[in-house]
Amino acid sequence: xxxxxxxxxxxxxxxxxxxxxxxxxxxxxxxxxxxxxxxxxxxxxxxxxxxxxxxxxxxxxxxxxxxxxxxxxxxxxxxxxxxxxxxxxxxxxxxxxxxxxxxxxxxxxxxxxxxxxxxxxxxxxxxxxxxxxxxxxxxxxxxxxxxxxxxxxxxxxxxxxxxxxxxxxxxxxxxxxxxxxxxxxxxxxxxxxxxxxxxxxxxxxxxxxxxxxxxxxxxxxxxxxxxxxxxxxxxxxxxxxxxxxxxxxxxxxxxxxxxxxxxxxxxxxxxxxxxxxxxxxxxxxxxxxxxxxxxxxxxxxxxxxxxxxxxxxxxxxxxxxxxxxxxxxxxxxxxxxxxxxxxxxxxxxxxxxxxxxxxxxxxxxxxxxxxxxxxxxxxxxxxxxxxxxxxxxxxxxxxxxxxxxxxxxxxxxxxxxxxxxxxxxxxxxxxxxxxxxxxxxxxxxxxxxxxxxxxxxxxxxxxxxxxxxxxxxxxxxxxxxxxxxxxxxxxxxxxxxxxxxxxxxxxxxxxxxxxxxxxxxxxxxxxxxxxxxxxxxxxxxxxxxxxxxxxxxxxxxxxxxxxxxxxxxxxxxxxxxxxxxxxxxxxxxxxxxxxxxxxxxxxxxxxxxxxxxxxxxxxxxxxxxxxxxxxxxxxxxxxxxxxxxxxxxxxxxxxxxxxxxxxxxxxxxxxxxxxxxxxxxxxxxxxxxxxxxxx
Numbered sequence: 211x212x213x214x215x216x217x218x219x220x221x222x223x224x225x226x227x228x229x230x231x232x233x234x235x236x237x238x239x240x241x242x243x244x245x246x247x248x249x250x251x252x253x254x255x256x257x258x259x260x261x262x263x264x265x266x267x268x269x270x271x272x273x274x275x276x277x278x279x280x281x282x283x284x285x286x287x288x289x290x291x292x293x294x295x296x297x298x299x300x301x302x303x304x305x306x307x308x309x310x311x312x313x314x315x316x317x318x319x320x321x322x323x324x325x326x327x328x329x330x331x332x333x334x335x336x337x338x339x340x341x342x343x344x345x346x347x348x349x350x351x352x353x354x355x356x357x358x359x360x361x362x363x364x365x366x367x368x369x370x371x372x373x374x375x376x377x378x379x380x381x382x383x384x385x386x387x388x389x390x391x392x393x394x395x396x397x398x399x400x401x402x403x404x405x406x407x408x409x410x411x412x413x414x415x416x417x418x419x420x421x422x423x424x425x426x427x428x429x430x431x432x433x434x435x436x437x438x439x440x441x442x443x444x445x446x447x448x449x450x451x452x453x454x455x456x457x458x459x460x461x462x463x464x465x466x467x468x469x470x471x472x473x474x475x476x477x478x479x480x481x482x483x484x485x486x487x488x489x490x491x492x493x494x495x496x497x498x499x500x501x502x503x504x505x506x507x508x509x510x511x512x513x514x515x516x517x518x519x520x521x522x523x524x525x526x527x528x529x530x531x532x533x534x535x536x537x538x539x540x541x542x543x544x545x546x547x548x549x550x551x552x553x554x555x556x557x558x559x560x561x562x563x564x565x566x567x568x569x570x571x572x573x574x575x576x577x578x579x580x581x582x583x584x585x586x587x588x589x590x591x592x593x594x595x596x597x598x599x600x601x602x603x604x605x606x607x608x609x610x611x612x613x614x615x616x617x618x619x620x621x622x623x624x625x626x627x628x629x630x631x632x633x634x635x636x637x638x639x640x641x642x643x644x645x646x647x648x649x650x651x652x653x654x655x656x657x658x659x660x661x662x663x664x665x666x667x668x669x670x671x672x673x674x675x676x677x678x679x680x681x682x683x684x685x686x687x688x689x690x691x692x693x694x695x696x697x698x699x700x701x702x703x704x705x706x707x708x709x710x711x712x713x714x715x716x717x718x719x720x721x722x723x724x725x726x727x728x729x730x731x732x733x734x735x736x737x738x739x740x741x742x743x744x745x746x747x748x749x750x751x752x753x754x755x756x757x758x759x760x761x762x763x764x765x766x767x768x769x770x771x772x773x774x775x776x777x778x779x780x781x782x783x784x785x786x787x788x789x790x791x792x793x794x795x796x797x798x799x800x801x802x803x804x805x806x807x808x809x810x811x812x813x814x815x816x817x818x819x820x821x822x823x824x825x826x827x828x829x830x831x832x833x834x835x836x837x838x839x840x841x842x843x844x845x846x847x848x849x850x851x852x853x854x855x856x857x858x859x860x861x862x863x864x865x866x867x868x869x870x871x872x873x874x875x876x877x878x879x880x881x882x883x884x885x886x887x888x889x890x891x892x893x894x895x896x897x898x899x900x901x902x903x904x905x
Contacts, residue, residue, distance in 0.1 A: 219527040221260070224468060225268065225436060233435070237463050238270035241434050242296075242303070243425070245277045246288035246409075248482035249497040249504040250295045252518070252539070256473040259522035261438060262301040271304030273432055278310050279424045281406040289409070291497070295505040299515045305432075309424045310410045312431055316419050317371065319427060319457050320382060320400055324363045328456055329400060330356055331366040332383045339381075343388075343396050350388035350396045370403050373416035377403045384423075386452060394449050398422060426450040429465040430457065437465045440472040441531060471528045476694040477536050477764075478503045479704055484697060493708060494690070500744075500755050501690040501712050511687060512732055512742030512757030514550075517543040536689070537762050544758060547732060547740045552580045552587065555625060555672045556735040556754075558684055558718035560599035562645045562676065565630065568596040573677070577657060578626045581734075590723050594627055597676040599719050604671050605646055607635055614669035616646070621667045625736065629654035629667055672736045679719035682752035685744065686714040689764065692841075693811040701845045707811060720752065727752070734760075771808050775817055778804055782827050782834075786864065805838045814842045822855045826864045833859055833870035837877075844878040852881065860888055865898040872904045 218226065229235060242261045244250060250258075265272035274296065278284050296303065309316075323329040332339065332355045344350035358366075370380055382401040390396055400423045407413055429437045437450075447467045458464055472480075479485065485502065488494045497504050500511030508518065521542040525534050555578075573595050580587035600616070609617035616622045618632045628650040636645040653662035689709055693699075696707035724733065732742045739759040747753040781801050788794040808814055818835050821828035832855055836844065844852055859871030872889070875882050893905045 220529060221264070221436075221438060221468060221470060221527055222267070225264070228435070235268070235270075237433070238268050238435050239273070239304075239433055239463075240265050240270060240436060240438065241273040241275050241307075241429065241432060243275045243277050243428075244292050245280070245283075245421075246285065246292060247280065247283040248288060248486055249291050249502075249506055251480060251482075251485065251503045251505065252475060252478075252508065253473040253480045253503075255299065255505060255518050256522045256525070257438075257440070258296060258299060258301060259519055260470065260527060262303075263523075264436075264438075265304075270435075272301075273305045273307050273434070274303035275307040275428060275432065276309065277421060277425060277428070278308055278408070278410065279418050279421055281404060281408040281418065284409060286409045291506060295509075298509060299505070299518065307428075307432060308410060309419075309428050310408065312424070312428055313411060313415055313419070315431065316424060316427055317417075320419075320423075321364065321367065323384070323400070323456055324367060324382075325360055326456070327360065328385050329363070329382055330358050330385055331363045331370075331380050332356075332397075333380050336378065343393065346393060349390075350393075352388055353397070356385065356388075356397070367401075370401065370417045371415075373403075373405065375403055377405060379403060382417075384452070392445055392448055394422070394445055395452070398449060422446055422449050423453055426453045426465065426467070427457065430454060430462070433463045434465045435463055437467045439467055439469050441469045441529075442472070443467065444469050469529075471531045473522075473525065474531060474533045475503065475536050475539070476533055477689045477691050477696075479691070479697050481697065484704060487705075491705075493705065500685070500687050503690075510745060511755050512547075512740060513539075513543055514546050514732075517546040520546065533695075537765060540758050540762060544740070544760070547734065547757070549583050550581075551732045551734045551740055553578070553582075553734045553736050554721050554724055555592065555674055556682070556684075556718055556720040556738065556741070557599040557601055557672070557674050557679075558686075558716050558735075558738065559602045560719055561602045561605065561643065563598045563600050563630075563673070564645055564647050565596050565598070565650045566633065566647050567649045570596050572596065573675075576626045576655075592626060592721055592723065593675045593678040595675045595677050598624070598673045599676055599679060600646075600671050600673050605632070605643075607643070616648070616671060623654075623656065623667050623670045625670050625672050626656050627673070628652070628656070629662070629665060672738075674719045674721050678722050680722055680725055680752060682718050682720050682754055684716050684718040684741070684754045684756065686716060686756045688712045688714075692809040695812070699811075699846070709809075718754075720754075724752075732757070768810065768813075771810055771813060774804055774808065775813070779827070779831060782831050786827055786830065786866075801834065802838050805835055806840065808839065809841065811841050811846075814839055815846055818842065818847060818855075819851055822851055822858070824858060826862050826867055829855070829859045829862055830864060830867045830870065833867060833874055836874050837870055844874065844881065849881075852878075853884070856881065856885055857888065860885070860892055865901055868892070868896075868898070868901050869904060872901070876904075 240261045242258055262272050276289055320329060332353055334353055342351055342353050366380055367382055369375060381399050383397045384400055386395045386397055388396045399420045401417045401419055403416060404418050405416055450467050454464060489497055494502055498506035498510045500507055521539045573593060575591040576594050577589045578592045579589055604615040606613055606617050616632050621629055621631045623629050630648040630650045632648055634647045635643045638644050651662050653660045655663060688711055690712050691707045692709045693707040697704040727743045729743050729745045729747055735741050740757040741754045742757055744753040744755050778801050785794055785797040788797060814835060818832045821832040856871055856875060859867050862868055875885055889905060896902050
C-alpha cells in the first residue's frame with residue numbers, strides 16, 4: 211500500500227482521501243471548463259489529460275463545459291475547434307455543457323443574493339471602484355452605493371437585465387468585506403452590462419455573469435466533486451467557496467477547488483491574448499500554423515496525440531510552477547514516430563548524380579524496408595536508374611579527413627542500392643557544381659549477399675531516381691522564438707524574439723511510393739527527420755511539413771553558440787596582444803561576425819553581464835557584444851550593471867575598450883548625459899587620437 215501511495219500524484223491522493231473518508235465513488239465527477247475565446251494550446255493539453263485521466267482512473271464522468279460568459283471574445287469557431295482537439299487527443303466527455311445553459315439560474319441566484327443583502331448595484335465608474343477597493347497593503351472603503359435598499363437594487367438589476375442602461379453604467383457586486391486581506395473578497399463584481407450578441411443565446415441577455423461567479427455555481431449545478439484549476443486561482447478559492455455558501459443545499463455534493471501548476475514551456479508563449487496577437491498581426495498563418503503551440507497547430511505539424519499524452523504523463527502534476535524544456539515534447543514525439551512512421555527517401559537540396567557505367571536504358575526496383583522498428587511493416591519497391599538526386603551537402607569535391615560522404619576518389623553506398631565512387635564533376639560558368647559523375651560496382655547491390663556487397667565504405671546516402679521522383683513543396687519549420695522566455699522581458703515586446711528562420715520553404719523530390727499520401731500521413735525522410743502531409747497538399751502538388759528532426763538541433767545549436775563565445779574570448783586575447791594594427795583588425799572581423807551570428811538572447815545578455823569586471827579583455831568583449839549584436843541593446847541590461855560597464859570601460863587601459871564604450875554611450879541616449887562629467891575628465895587626460903576624435 212505504501213508503494214502505491216508514493217506513485218499517486220497529490221490530486222489523486224486528495225481523491226483517495228475523500229473516498230477513504232466516506233465520499234461515495236459514484237459521486238465523483240470532474241470537468242474540463244475551457245473558455246471559447248481562442249484555440250487550445252499545449253498548456254491546456256496538460257489540464258485535459260489530467261481531468262480526463264482522473265475520470266478514466268476512477269471510472270467517473272468528465273463534463274466538457276464551455277465557460278461562455280463573455281460574448282465580446284467568444285465564438286462558435288472556438289467551440290468547434292476545442293471539441294475537435296479533445297476528440298483528436300482521444301478523450302470522450304460525458305456531457306457537453308455551457309455556462310450559458312445556466313444563465314437563468316445564475317440570474318435567479320443573483321436576485322436571491324440581493325434579497326438576502328449579499329449583493330448590491332454599484333453605479334461608480336471603473337476608476338472610482340478601483341480606487342475605493344484599496345491596495346494589497348491598504349484596506350478598501352465602502353462605496354457610496356453599498357447600502358442601497360433591496361428594492362432599489364432589485365429594480366436597477368431588472369433594468370440592467372432589460373437593457374435599459376448602457377455598458378459600464380451599473381454593475382452588480384457581492385457584498386462581502388472591503389477590509390479583507392484578499393482583495394478578491396472586496397465586493398467583487400457578479401454581473402456587468404454587455405450589449406453583445408452571444409454565440410448561443412443570441413440577444414436574449416443584456417447582462418452577463420463574471421467568471422468567478424459562474425464558474426463555481428456551474429460546478430455546483432453539474433455536481434462536480436473536484437474542481438481542478440491552475441495555481442493562479444489559489445486566491446480565488448475563498449471567493450469560490452463564498453459564492454457556494456449562498457446557495458448550497460447540504461443534500462447535494464459541494465464542489466471543492468484544488469490547484470495544480472500549469473504547464474510552462476520554454477521557447478513559446480502560452481497567453482491566449484498573445485497567441486491571438488500573433489494571428490491578428492499575421493506573424494503566423496492562423497491558429498493552426500504548424501509553428502504555433504496550439505493543439506491544432508501541433509496536429510497540423512505532425513505531432514501525434516499519443517506523444518502529447520505521453521508528454522503530459524511524463525511531466526506529471528505538481529504544486530509549484532516550473533518550466534519544461536520543449537525538447538522533452540520533441541523526445542516523446544520521436545519515440546512515438548520512430549515506431550510508427552514508414553521510412554522513405556526524399557532529397558530537399560538536390561544535385562544531380564550520373565552513374566556513368568550504368569546502362570542508360572536500364573531501370574530496376576530495389577527492396578527497401580519500411581520500418582526496421584516494426585516487423586509487420588514489410589518492404590516496398592524503390593525505382594533505381596542511371597540519374598539520381600542526392601543532397602548537395604553529401605558531396606565535397608575535396609573532402610577533409612572525417613568527411614564520411616561522397617567525394618572524388620572515395621566510395622559510399624546508396625541506401626538499399628549499390629556502392630558508388632566519385633569520379634568527376636561538371637560546373638557552370640560561375641564554378642558551381644551542376645552534376646557529379648560516379649561509377650558503381652554492379653556486384654555490390656545491398657542485400658545480394660555477394661562479397662562486394664559486404665564491403666565497408668565511409669557512409670550511406672539517401673537518393674531518389676530523377677526519372678521517377680515526385681516534386682514536392684517542403685515546409686521546414688523551426689521554433690517560433692529564439693529566446694527561452696520571449697514574454698519574460700519587461701523592456702521588450704515578445705515579438706522582438708520571433709525567429710526569422712522559423713519557416714523555410716524548399717522544393718524537394720520524394721520517391722514515388724508516397725504519391726497517394728493523404729493529409730496527416732506521416733513519414734520519416736531518411737537521414738532528414740520526420741515529415742507529414744499538410745492539409746494543403748493535393749494530387750497535383752504534394753506539400754510536406756517538417757515535424758521534428760532526428761536529433762535535437764536546438765541543443766546542438768545551444769552548445770555550439772556557448773562554445774563559440776568561449777572561443778571568441780580566446781581570439782580577443784590574441785587581438786589585444788597583437789601589435790600589428792592591420793593584423794589585429796583582421797582578427798577582429800571574424801569575432802564581430804560570430805557575435806552577429808548568435809541568436810540566443812539570454813545567453814548574450816548573461817555573457818555581457820558576466821564580463822563586467824576589472825579585466826580589460828572582458829570589458830572589451832562586453833562592449834563588442836553590446837555594439838554588434840542585433841539581439842540586445844543597452845535597455846536589456848540592468849541600469850546598475852550597465853553603469854558599471856561604462857564607468858570601468860572609460861577607465862580601461864586599452865584605448866579600444868574606451869572607444870567602444872564611447873560608441874555604445876552615444877547610442878544610449880538615456881545614459882549618455884549621466885556620463886558627461888566622466889567623459890569631460892577623460893578628454894582632459896586622453897592621449898589616444900582615436901579616442902579624442904570620438905570625444
